[in-house]
Amino acid sequence: xxxxxxxxxxxxxxxxxxxxxxxxxxxxxxxxxxxxxxxxxxxxxxxxxxxxxxxxxxxxxxxxxxxxxxxxxxxxxxxxxxxxxxxxxxxxxxxxxxxxxxxxxxxxxxxxxxxxxxxxxxxxxxxxxxxxxxxxxxxxxxxxxxxxxxxxxxxxxxxxxxxxxxxxxxxxxxxxxxxxxxxxxxxxxxxxxxxxxxxxxxxxxxxxxxxxxxxxxxxxxxxxxxxxxxxxxxxxxxxxxxxxxxxxxxxxxxxxxxxxxxxxxxxxxxxxxxxxxxxxxxxxxxxxxxxxxxxxxxxxxxxxxxxxxxxxxxxxxxxxxxxxxxxxxxxxxxxxxxxxxxxxxxxxxxxxxxxxxxxxxxxxxxxxxxxxxxxxxxxxxxxxxxxxxxxxxxxxxxxxxxxxxxxxxxxxxxxxxxxxxxxxxxxxxxxxxxxxxxxxxxxxxxxxxxxxxxxxxxxxxxxxxxxxxxxxxxxxxxxxxxxxxxxxxxxxxxxxxxxxxxxxxxxxxxxxxxxxxxxxxxxxxxxxxxxxxxxxxxxxxxxxxxxxxxx
Numbered sequence: 001x002x003x004x005x006x007x008x009x010x011x012x013x014x015x016x017x018x019x020x021x022x023x024x025x026x027x028x029x030x031x032x033x034x035x036x037x038x039x040x041x042x043x044x045x046x047x048x049x050x051x052x053x054x055x056x057x058x059x060x061x062x063x064x065x066x067x068x069x070x071x072x073x074x075x076x077x078x079x080x081x082x083x084x085x086x087x088x089x090x091x092x093x094x095x096x097x098x099x100x101x102x103x104x105x106x107x108x109x110x111x112x113x114x115x116x117x118x119x120x121x122x123x124x125x126x127x128x129x130x131x132x133x134x135x136x137x138x139x140x141x142x143x144x145x146x147x148x149x150x151x152x153x154x155x156x157x158x159x160x161x162x163x164x165x166x167x168x169x170x171x172x173x174x175x176x177x178x179x180x181x182x183x184x185x186x187x188x189x190x191x192x193x194x195x196x197x198x199x200x201x202x203x204x205x206x207x208x209x210x211x212x213x214x215x216x217x218x219x220x221x222x223x224x225x226x227x228x229x230x231x232x233x234x235x236x237x238x239x240x241x242x243x244x245x246x247x248x249x250x251x252x253x254x255x256x257x258x259x260x261x262x263x264x265x266x267x268x269x270x271x272x273x274x275x276x277x278x279x280x281x282x283x284x285x286x287x288x289x290x291x292x293x294x295x296x297x298x299x300x301x302x303x304x305x306x307x308x309x310x311x312x313x314x315x316x317x318x319x320x321x322x323x324x325x326x327x328x329x330x331x332x333x334x335x336x337x338x339x340x341x342x343x344x345x346x347x348x349x350x351x352x353x354x355x356x357x358x359x360x361x362x363x364x365x366x367x368x369x370x371x372x373x374x375x376x377x378x379x380x381x382x383x384x385x386x387x388x389x390x391x392x393x394x395x396x397x398x399x400x401x402x403x404x405x406x407x408x409x410x411x412x413x414x415x416x417x418x419x420x421x422x423x424x425x426x427x428x429x430x431x432x433x434x435x436x437x438x439x440x441x442x443x444x445x446x447x448x449x450x451x452x453x454x455x456x457x458x459x460x461x462x463x464x465x466x467x468x469x470x471x472x473x474x475x476x477x478x479x480x481x482x483x484x485x486x487x488x489x490x491x492x493x494x495x496x497x498x499x500x501x502x503x504x505x506x507x508x509x510x511x512x513x514x515x516x517x518x519x520x521x522x523x524x525x526x527x528x529x530x531x532x533x534x535x536x537x538x539x540x541x542x543x544x545x546x547x548x549x550x551x
Contacts (some may be wrong), residue, residue, distance in 0.1 A: 061073060061086075064253075066249040067254070074134050076128055095120065124151075174247050272330065279323055290315045374399070378424065385423060386425065387404075387414055434488070437485070439484050444485050448476070456471070473490040474487075474488075482524060
């Protein structure tokens with residue numbers, strides 16, 4: 001339990017983190033006073049996201065100045081929205097760099113009767129009906145008025161950001177942000193390092209399966225917290241650098257470039273991170289759910305190791321199903337991010353899945369047989385079973401396969417469909433089946449009394465009485481052959497404890513036999529020696545009888 005306390009003590013860092021966040025907020029408010037103009041790239045991202053949502057309806061792109069999003073334009077005849085937005089941005093950037101007092105006005109074109117915006121005397125863009133409908137304006141003239149105000153504000157802000165006092169202010173803000181990033185990053189790293197030193201072993205070695213589940217759950221929570229700290233460190237450093245780039249007009253355009261370069265990889269990384277977090281959270285929730293059901297449905301008197309093993313097996317199967325579903329959804333999301341149309345893919349996947357289900361009947365047989373094994377409790381995780389010529393400890397089990405770890409440490413994988421007959425050596429209880437050979441020359445009754453006495457003494461020993469469920473049963477002499485008399489003894493034990501009890505009993509019996517001068521049975525052979533004299537000896541001849549005919 002001490003390890004669990006160490007894990008729970010990680011909650012003590014919450015006040016420290018809260019204090020750090022509060023201090024950072026105060027410093028940020030002092031660094032960026034009210035009324036200061038500050039570019040937030042997240043707003044630009046929302047702006048671009050809206051553009052992506054409307055893109056299937058209207059082809060549109062964003063006009064930028066110094067990397068700041070100003071407005072969106074639609075495509076016109078002969079020009080795509082991307083080309084049009086790029087040309088407008090270049091004209092606007094060139095004009096802003098050459099003028100100190102910029103002017104923006106619009107006039108109706110006599111030929112097309114559409115508003116045309118000029119920067120000074122230079123043509124900038126023509127307002128189309130698509131541009132007006134895109135912004136929700138009632139007419140092109142209203143949209144021209146709105147864009148005129150937007151452009152004037154943008155050009156004035158362009159000149160404002162390049163004033164020496166503003167640049168000095170931004171440099172101070174960048175310095176404060178750098179210090180804050182350094183303090184937060186190093187502080188979070190130290191907390192992360194402190195959490196990584198928490199011991200990870202101790203309760204997992206206990207015999208109680210419920211405590212093992214609790215330890216595994218605590219370890220999962222620790223891993224999830226560890227992962228969140230690592231993600232927080234990454235966000236602090238990357239987000240801080242991103243914010244510093246947005247402070248200066250000379251580097252703000254790099255934000256958009258970085259976003260364009262890492263947009264797809266970043267979304268894929270987010271999908272993977274969310275899937276990873278869901279799997280870990282699902283692992284914790286499933287463990288807590290099964291522990292709650294186990295505690296509420298079974299009274300304490302019926303909470304056996306077997307029931308704990310069953311709940312542990314059900315929990316692992318549920319986790320494997322959750323992992324499969326999350327991975328499948330994550331793959332579909334990644335394909336959608338890449339740009340693959342999922343409609344035809346899902347349709348073809350359904351047809352392919354039907355064909356595979358008909359061709360892979362063995363997999364269906366494995367799943368069905370695994371479900372029946374699980375429901376009928378043939379065995380579970382933690383049991384020792386024998387399947388054909390293979391035996392071992394059930395280490396992993398799901399609806400398709402069962403994995404055994406044998407005594408040599410080899411991992412044996414068996415499809416559930418191939419399991420027809422299984423021998424469970426640890427369900428509910430186990431038995432020590434001893435066959436003791438006693439020498440034929442010794443007193444068999446005295447040997448029987450010693451064998452029984454050693455078993456009774458061991459069953460009443462405080463160190464062993466919890467493992468022995470019933471009084472040992474001496475069956476008697478089970479056979480006699482040339483090696484000795486075979487005595488059979490049964491001892492009923494807890495599951496998986498028959499080997500420990502048998503080893504201790506053999507040790508005690510050997511000592512008792514030595515004290516009583518009783519020998520274990522040893523195969524014996526009788527050899528008869530035949531000498532040459534006895535083999536060539538002449539037997540005495542009987543006198544020959546004569547008859548009347550002979551005489």
